Amino acid sequence: MLKELISVMAKALVDKPDEVEIKEIEGDVTTILELKVAKDDLGKVIGKQGKTAHAMRAILNATATKLKKRAVLEIIE
Numbered sequence: 001m002l003k004e005l006i007s008v009m010a011k012a013l014v015d016k017p018d019e020v021e022i023k024e025i026e027g028d029v030t031t032i033l034e035l036k037v038a039k040d041d042l043g044k045v046i047g048k049q050g051k052t053a054h055a056m057r058a059i060l061n062a063t064a065t066k067l068k069k070r071a072v073l074e075i076i077e
Contacts, residue, residue: 002071005063006033009056014041030070033060037075045075 003024011017019038024031037045046053057073064071 001067002031002060002064002069003033006035006056006060006073009059010035010037010045013044013052014038015044016041030072031064032072032074034074034076039077042075042077 003022007020007022010020010022014020014037016038019041021036023034023036025034035045044052045056047055053073053075060071060073
């Protein structure tokens with residue numbers, strides 16, 4: 001569910017939604033989501049002063065908390 005959430009948000013932001021890749025790494029306590037987008041779209045996902053990335057992380061954390069999990073979003077260059 002968390003992977004799909006990030007996928008929908010990222011694809012809505014970028015110009016090349018086909019190149020959005022999300023790798024989910026499940027740990028004992030924490031789930032790590034690695035988001036990879038096209039090089040041209042990296043700025044759109046991060047946003048000015050990281051505000052878009054911060055907002056995506058806040059939504060992810062709120063959803064994960066509701067599911068009684070912990071999640072971390074990493075944006076890979």
